[in-house]
Amino acid sequence: MTMSFSLQLAGGAVVLALLSALVSFFTAGARRFMAMPLFALAGLVALVAGAGALIAGGVATAELPLGLPWLPWQVRLDALSGFFLCVVGVVSFAVGLYAPGYLRGFEHGNDSLRALGGFTGLFLAGMLLVILADDAFMFMVAWELMSLSSYFLVVWHHDHAANRRAAFLYLLMAHVGGLSILLGYGVLASFGGGFTFEAMRGAELSFTWASVAFVLAFVGFGMKAGLVPLHVWLPEAHPVAPSHISALMSGVMLKVAVYGFIRFVFDLVGDVHWQWGVAVLIIGSVSALMGVLYALMQHDLKRLLAYHSVENIGIIFIGLGLALLFLAEGHTVIGTVAFVAALYHTINHALFKGLLFLGAGAILHSANERDLEKMGGLLRRMPWTGLFFLIGCISISALPPFNGFVSEWLTFQAALQAWQLDSGVLRSIVPIVAAVLALTGALAAACFVKVYGVAFLGQARSRAVRRARPVPLSMRVGQGILALLCLLLGVLPTAFIDLFNTVPQQLLGHGLRQATAHGWLWLTPISAQTASYGAPLVAISLFAVLVLGLWLFGRGIRRVRLCDAWDCGFAPPGSSMQYTASAFAQPIRRVFGLLFHMDDGVEPQEDGRLRHRLQVGDRSWDLFYTPVARTVERASRQVVRLQSGNIRIYLGWTLGTLLVLLWLMV
Amino acid sequence: MNPVGWLLALVQALLYIALAPLLAGWVRKVKARLQNRRGASLWQPYQDLYKLFAKEARMAHTASILFRAAPYIVFVATWLAAAAVPLLTSDLATAAIADVIVIAGLLALARFFLALAGMDVGTAFGGMGASREMFVSALAEPAMLMAVFTLAMTAHSTNLSAVVDYQLAGANLLRPSYVFALAGLLLVAIAETGRIPVDNPTTHLELTMIHEAMILEYSGRHLALMEWAAQLKLLLYGVLIANVFFPWGIARDVGAGALGLALVVLLGKLMLLGVVLAVSETVLAKMRLFRAPAFLNLALLLALLGLLSYVILEVGA
Amino acid sequence: MSLEQLPMLQQLMLVLAAMVLFTSFVLLEQARLLAAIHAFAWQGVLVALVTAIVASSSEHLHLFFSAALTLGLKALLIPWMLHRLVRRLELDRHREPLRRPALVIMAALALVIFSYWAVVPVVQQELLFTRNIVAVSLAVVLIGLLMMVIRTQAVAQVLGFMSMENGLFLAAVSATGGMPLVVELGVAFDVLVAMVLFGVFFFQIRESIDSLDVDRMNRLTEHVEEKS
């Protein structure tokens, strides 16, 4: 499949997305059967196009008769775009399959499905266009189209003031981030003399200006990606959107931000500096740690997942930071390893976060419940969702043999080459980052034990959950695809890394051939004797021994007798005696208490019973945001004195202005 | 990889499950002696396991399918992890499959399902145990990784057999990093295998137990597998410490004599470690749960110091 | 060139210009509305005279026409209209003394000096003898504006506005010997319409807040703290 054909396919995907938007906007009847299938088809086509681009490994460009008179929209498809097309495509495909069943739950609500479907299509089109853009103007248009349409999706449930507030916060921060990105492009453009990416690549920047551009881009894209402390919109906005939208936003949109960052720093700016690497490393590790800690404190399932997006984005940026560091120091091979690790974690996170949000959506759909404290025992009510959700949990906790582990393993491998660095400072920073990464992984595992144990195991804690029904087939298929891919990417890393290899090949001029030099069984990022991981073998032997064990001892599966729980001989436990989510996280809350803004106490109910009240707030609010808001308020309060209402004072202003100007001019 | 190597790997893996109860029995025996008791015989753990396998398994009717699958997964994951740690010979085929990070990952997988199994029945104790287990391991795992990273960095490889080879090949330097790493790993091992002062494998006092609280609901073969996995984990850590920090005596070529010698030496080292563990468990008292973080932070600190002293003192030099 | 060389007519003209300035001081100070209107009428007369003199001393003949226009409009029609309005609004007894007259006078003087300082260096190289009158006319404009600032009475504000117009006209005449005719007509028309509309508004304001005190028109403001 040639490059130009893939480009046409990608264009076709955009058209299909727009088509699904049109269908939902303008037809009432066709919406139900056509909109979402078209959406899924768009995702599939994008996936094919991306894969084609990765295989062909060339570059194809085109021009659209849109945009400024002297700058028509430039479109370009290369390996990097292809990779991210795959990321967007695969999740969109799954979501497109999942959505029809999920949307049935809304048909009797009083919010218009018309807007929902329409903006979903526009959202996808926006993301695809961002990935295809090859000039700053088109990039910004597509970028803001993405933000705006996703904002409409976030605010779709607009009955609660909290949702409206979240949407406002989201749009505001998206706008600010967009402006910052625009400024960053402006710096490049004013040195490169033109807004096409081609011209920017040619820009010769001094270190200072390059760093200015870098910081602007880092802030802008980081705000969209949700890096601490720019993440506050994320846990507000993602939960309030419909779940398949949350899956798209968390699974895909954040990746588009990552794409922007990679495109900007690795491609457009070109020569990188180790200081940037350090900055990205530090921010990334802070995000990873904070994200997982805040996630542990949540008991709203979708909010928790949103905070985990912060964590995983942090991990991705740790990889990118390592890549920057090693590339800047001239260790191309290791830099490439780190870069590939980041890419790999990008697609991994897209897969399992999409999967988890779809699972949350399934629970919401059948039990209408988001609060962990009210769930329980869902595994027996909805076994398929339970299985898929478990796979998601294992993957995101970075446990072998699933995909999350591969990317973290690669990141560790890159970090372990720190001894090759010349500067002692860097040599000692990298291991600390590795420690943070390890801590993050362990905490994530703890968090998902909590989620799965409280939500799917044990006994139901509320009536709705006790009555939960399995979700329709389409939703199960949507989750199943993602779950299967999580397993595949975990078991066959060599194949996929071979596939992604063209990206560093084109971008850094250096592939990762040695990683798969020893056959498909062995993943050897640096060299066979340095480190190797036989993912297929691990999976196979796990499976084989499991079967063996079941055959040996499992003969007695029938011979298990059911009885009441033992529980040290106390009375058979009721559902209210189970460990709650907050209780589960209590030890960690206590150890890391400094980082949280906690409101913890006991308050009497109106019926006289005591009730435990616990709110864990985000510190970055009072550190960064409240001051800004207060400043604007104060300034505006000062400014309105101009409009005092007395005409004589107004005339006085005119006179004063005139006199001052005369005095200035003469 | 030659078939002999694979065969050897298999034998060694089997040897692991064979030896695991023995180490547990030895530690108990020594402890009993230190407390002036005669104690049960060395082979008691084997008899316990046998008894449990023979017994009928019971299960709370609130438990789900996961509750039954968990013991097998836990056991298998632990066993696979163990199979990648050089026991008798450094030339180990399985070590290439799973390097040290994968080993940590497999152990984490086992822990993941152990904790889930604890929460499955929906009893207060199960949840409590799971919560504490994940809490402790969340702090212990990074420490362990840091400790082994120190070795990995010095040997420029995360492949354990390569690390062992490097140790044997290199002159016997006294590395500051190793001192720290060893200390850190010892503390981690204590925490991870649920020994005093972090946890007490013999207690069933509701509020102090961690590991026991999770497997409280298990019985019969399920319980047997869980217990066996725990013993396997203990052995794994023991071998890790013994063979990686003091690799002398491990067989470098596949010959009956060398292997026999290696086995003897290994048993010697393990007995020594067992004594150390028993002594420490006798003289120390179990800590309150919220003292454990201090303990684990110490481990993390030591491990990090090891890593830093490597990158600062030893690479530069 | 100094005063001696000027012919009588032009000296007279400078005197008249000074009188115009004086009348606007009178306007500024005048507490009683009717008196102020008279002062305004006199100002109109003076401006018309200046125009006529410029017309006679220079060759722009259309200035005679505009002199007549000024006389008719500024000296007769508008004062007459204001007079009627004031009577119909029963404001003829109305007097509104300044709060700090000394301060106001100082400010006005400062404005005169300022406008001299601002304008004269600009028109210095100009040989036309009326150049300094430009400064005077700017002063008249600024004083008119000042009057609008300090007077709280709608009619007084209109007077200030009109005297600004006088100042403008004076400037046009003295600096450039009159604007093109079409512009003059347009300006005159606008001023007339404006005067009519002012009349309409006086009544509207009166019926809405039954007073002509502009300080009481302060509903429209963002500044809620002070507003009860």
Added chain:
Amino acid sequence: MNALLITVVSPLAGALILPSLRRLSWAGWLNVLVSTITLAASLNLAVTVADHGVVANSLFRVDAFNVYLLVLTAFVGVTTSIFSRPYMRHVCDSGRVSQRGMRLYHAMFQAFMFTMFLALSTDNLGVLWVSVEGATLATVLLVSLYRTPEAIEAAWKYFILCGVGIALALFGTVLLYFAAQHVISDPEAGLSWSALYSVAPQLQPAIMSLAFVFLLVGYGTKVGLVPMHQWLPDAHSEGPTPMSAVLSGLLLNVALYAVVRLKMLVDGSLSATDSPHTAGYLLMGFGLVSFLVAGLFLHRQRDIKRMFSYSSIEHMGLMTFAFGLGGPLATFGALLHMLVHSLTKSAIFVTVGHAAHIAGTQSIDHIRGLIRTQPAVGWGLLLGVAAIAGFPPFGVFTSEFLLLTATMQSQPWFTVALLTGLAVAFAGLFRHLHPMVYGPVPEGQQPVSANMLPVIVHLGLVLWLGLSIPGFLSRWLDRATELITGAHLL
């Protein structure tokens, strides 16, 4: 030439005929008809100009710059008259305006259009002044049309402040004429813009800069530059909504047009001196201050129409800044911004009118749940505000993009201020917009008969401009740019 005459004269005729009509419904339709004729004539004129470059005679001069504003004015005039027909009927039926008031309205609407066209097409700066003053006179009675105390107060402030400002502008014009007399012998031609422009370099710099101060303060009052802006929110909020639409969409443009024309003269005369960019710096200063201050004002609004008039001030400040910046790119962007801002803002005011009808008030606190009550109005408001806030794919984004780019190339450090201003203004708009369009419907709130055609047309055009600027338009704007800055962009 005839096209030009028709363009200018037909509104005048309308202004004279309309009040004599007894039947209001006819008056409404006739209003639309006259505006349409004007639009057709202006389009014809535009074609002529496109062919011959400049259409000029002793009194008029139409080039690429003002013909584009002429067409824009005529277009907004048509859509507004279409909107105002049912709207004013509704107002009249609700008894807020008498029959006489309606006649006055129709007459003054056309009279206002007449002054706009005259101001745009004339070549004589004096006539320009006269017609801008005339625009004030024509609209001031409409502002007080509802006869509420607020309306009358607003009208009075509008009248006095603009009158004073315009008077100062006249003083500036006099000084200009004064400077011209040394260069141009013929006194009649002394205020002809084309004549002045051809001799601009000989004009005395000192006098010109002095004159420019007066002109800037004068016309700047009309543009709504801070701190002479205070009349603007009052007049917009209290007048009938079609009036707000044309005030915001047209009058401000025309005043800005005057400022730009004069800046061209001053630049010409100062080009030889050591500070050739004084006028530009003044404009930049005023523009930036207005932009930032208006953005802050947005945060403390209680009246929906006031809010959007402040947003007009903000955008006027942005354009003024851009024109002050000079340079082809900035000027092109500013011209484009003029266009898209007029279209968007008038569309917004139309929607706001409907929203106020739905809620029965203009107070932001009482307008709730529009999307649920009447989706067309709710979405219209939402999209309109998104467009005015500079979100792609709407045209405002394009022009702001160009402006930012130009700023970044010539004055990098101003971009920070601009971006801050944009963010602040954006927050100010949306924090008030959100509760109005979203949320549950207050009980008893009913949809009204809304004519959303103008909104759809305007927003559609803005969307089109955002996606791609048609070739003829870009060439057109480019010629205007060349006129103003003397340099091509394309």
